[in-house]
Amino acid sequence: MAKAKASVSKPYYQIVRETLGANVENGNLPTGTRLLVSAVADRLGVSRPPVKRALELLADDGIIMPLSSQGYVVGAAESPMNPARTNLHGLQLELPVELGSGLGQASWERIFAAVEAEIMNCIPFGTFQISEAGIGDYFGVSRTVVRDVLSRMDSRGLLAKDRSLHWIAGPFSARMLDDAHEVRRLLEPGALAATLPHLDNPALAQARARVAAVLGGSVALTQDAVDTLEADLHVDALRLVRNKRLAQAVQLSQISLVINRLFDTYIGLYEENDMLREHALVFDHLLLGDCDGAAVALRYHLDADHARARARLKVLSVFDAADIAPYLTRIH
Amino acid sequence: MTKRLKLRVIGRSEVLPRAVLELAAKELPFDLEFELVDSVKGLQRVVTSPNTFDVYHQWHTVDLIWTARAIQAIDLKRIHNGELIKTQAMARRSDSGAMGSVFNQLFVQPSGAIGAAPTGEIVMLPLLHGVDAFGFLPPVLKEWPAGTPHSWGWLLDRRLQGRVAIMSDPVLGMIEAALAVEASENMRFADVGNLTIEEIDTVADILLHKKKLGHFKTIWGNYQEAARSMQRGAVLQSMFSPAIAMLRSQGVPVISAVPQEGYRGWHVDLCISSAAQGEQLEAAYQYLNWWMSGKAGAVTTRQGYYFVLPELVRPHLSEAEWDYWYAGKPAQTALTNPAGKPSITPGEMREGGSYLERMSRVRVWNAFMDEHTYLVRRWREFLEA
Numbered sequence: 001m002a003k004a005k006a007s008v009s010k011p012y013y014q015i016v017r018e019t020l021g022a023n024v025e026n027g028n029l030p031t032g033t034r035l036l037v038s039a040v041a042d043r044l045g046v047s048r049p050p051v052k053r054a055l056e057l058l059a060d061d062g063i064i065m066p067l068s069s070q071g072y073v074v075g076a077a078e079s080p081m082n083p084a085r086t087n088l089h090g091l092q093l094e095l096p097v098e099l100g101s102g103l104g105q106a107s108w109e110r111i112f113a114a115v116e117a118e119i120m121n122c123i124p125f126g127t128f129q130i131s132e133a134g135i136g137d138y139f140g141v142s143r144t145v146v147r148d149v150l151s152r153m154d155s156r157g158l159l160a161k162d163r164s165l166h167w168i169a170g171p172f173s174a175r176m177l178d179d180a181h182e183v184r185r186l187l188e189p190g191a192l193a194a195t196l197p198h199l200d201n202p203a204l205a206q207a208r209a210r211v212a213a214v215l216g217g218s219v220a221l222t223q224d225a226v227d228t229l230e231a232d233l234h235v236d237a238l239r240l241v242r243n244k245r246l247a248q249a250v251q252l253s254q255i256s257l258v259i260n261r262l263f264d265t266y267i268g269l270y271e272e273n274d275m276l277r278e279h280a281l282v283f284d285h286l287l288l289g290d291c292d293g294a295a296v297a298l299r300y301h302l303d304a305d306h307a308r309a310r311a312r313l314k315v316l317s318v319f320d321a322a323d324i325a326p327y328l329t330r331i332h
Numbered sequence: 333m334t335k336r337l338k339l340r341v342i343g344r345s346e347v348l349p350r351a352v353l354e355l356a357a358k359e360l361p362f363d364l365e366f367e368l369v370d371s372v373k374g375l376q377r378v379v380t381s382p383n384t385f386d387v388y389h390q391w392h393t394v395d396l397i398w399t400a401r402a403i404q405a406i407d408l409k410r411i412h413n414g415e416l417i418k419t420q421a422m423a424r425r426s427d428s429g430a431m432g433s434v435f436n437q438l439f440v441q442p443s444g445a446i447g448a449a450p451t452g453e454i455v456m457l458p459l460l461h462g463v464d465a466f467g468f469l470p471p472v473l474k475e476w477p478a479g480t481p482h483s484w485g486w487l488l489d490r491r492l493q494g495r496v497a498i499m500s501d502p503v504l505g506m507i508e509a510a511l512a513v514e515a516s517e518n519m520r521f522a523d524v525g526n527l528t529i530e531e532i533d534t535v536a537d538i539l540l541h542k543k544k545l546g547h548f549k550t551i552w553g554n555y556q557e558a559a560r561s562m563q564r565g566a567v568l569q570s571m572f573s574p575a576i577a578m579l580r581s582q583g584v585p586v587i588s589a590v591p592q593e594g595y596r597g598w599h600v601d602l603c604i605s606s607a608a609q610g611e612q613l614e615a616a617y618q619y620l621n622w623w624m625s626g627k628a629g630a631v632t633t634r635q636g637y638y639f640v641l642p643e644l645v646r647p648h649l650s651e652a653e654w655d656y657w658y659a660g661k662p663a664q665t666a667l668t669n670p671a672g673k674p675s676i677t678p679g680e681m682r683e684g685g686s687y688l689e690r691m692s693r694v695r696v697w698n699a700f701m702d703e704h705t706y707l708v709r710r711w712r713e714f715l716e717a
Binding site: 125171173318 | 372375379380395396399400401529703705706708709710712713
């Protein structure tokens, strides 16, 4: 189902399990290779709990065997047993992007975006309790990592603790939208104007042409088309902001994008001509090199879009969230 | 043989009493399928599946269903007496307190938004409106010195602990509770029809506290439950006027309050599904025009509802009915409720006076608040406490 995109769609232990299984099957992890939790975690660049769980499941499947001493060994029970202490870093393994992109990232960073997206997708519909243990199981990460993630969300104002110290998210209030908008209209136009000298004219012209194509009807108004148009103006055009603090603050204030996307999912996409014309206006100013005009046009667009998002949030408040992450429980 | 046309109508049970359903079935040349939904489920259906209904009797959510594109604009030229609606809107623009909510969100503006400036298209056909307050039994008055004006504060008054009932609907329930908190705690909310998060918290905290003290005897869901609640010992409670008509026909001497703080106003209007087209759309317009004949409005008058264009229902009411319900005069004869059972005895007068006297005392209109999700969270907390 379409919604704000989550960067991780399945639990980490599943990814680890499938990765190891595939590498055993294609011979990258030869029969007899000894697999210790810590060594595998180090090789894959993930924490230990998902590896431990994945190894247990692979053992249940008979793909690897528990060793009496410690760890596991690749191969079924009937295979000849001669566990080799191989340095796993010496093996060429095929790793999926989910793991590859995790290299060098702190544990919390890998799941932060996913948890944030799941929460944002639910709270327009009500109030949810978040299970620390549930997140740990789902992503195969330790409680320490989970607490890190949640406290970072807490500092962004996305969560709170109730009287019995449960983590609570939501509901997404009109006030949240108002507050975010107030910040956004102060920051985003300035950020855009500041990036203009670094923007690439052909790319701008292409983005402007994409708006024209949808406005003119030669490209259908689909969810993908809208995603692309929104990203053109509100993500890609701001990518070159030098001030990372500013870039992050802008991104945090863009929560109305979630409301618009959920509205399109639950209610459907209809005419979006106002939004398209507002986007076109901003790009026209950018293409002329008119910083001030672009900032004014963007501020106008943000105000108009805020009014639309507010009306849409009201519609969403009538619904129940259709699918929620297993670590969230609706309480109101 | 061709399949007979069937018009699908969604509405609340209060708005569509049996007598109206029967009259419609008799007078309209197509089949009618009425679905009476008293909860938010009706609204959810309308917003998500416009293809499952043709006509919807909306209340206080027209902005929301218009945003959701669940309804289509109604061409005033195709509505009998459509010009009257426009004239009415013009005449009442200066009178926003009494009629505000009916006409403020009525006309389709050139931008596609809804507004008050009259145009040729409307998003809903205004039909019924009225005012609500709480109802109570005569012994309640003994708790206050004679002549004390009725007050919403009574809903939360300690003297009535354990004998009060309120409704379960979060939208209306919160508005009434806010009126009660204003009166009992001597505070003032900026807009009772659109409370802020902090104001919702204030009201909800007081309600929760009161509930834990055992203040509320029952919480009811529709007018039949409201009537039962009073038969079972609630002496003062939120009320819908059909419940008053029902209780009186059963001999319960319930009094409809005239709160000094003003009434909670409401209106119910007809909307056409955005999916209706062809002969379904034709039938929808016929249904709307049938309501504009005033016959159904005459039936709902007998449970205390006003028709937005009173002159259209007048020919279908007896003089005694008109005088009692609209003119605020004493009943010249015994009057019946929509089911035909006696409900008003000769000499009785309607509490609050005439149509205009009552309507001009609206303090707040039913409204789906901006912080609805938050409101529902706190309201459920109250219901579950």
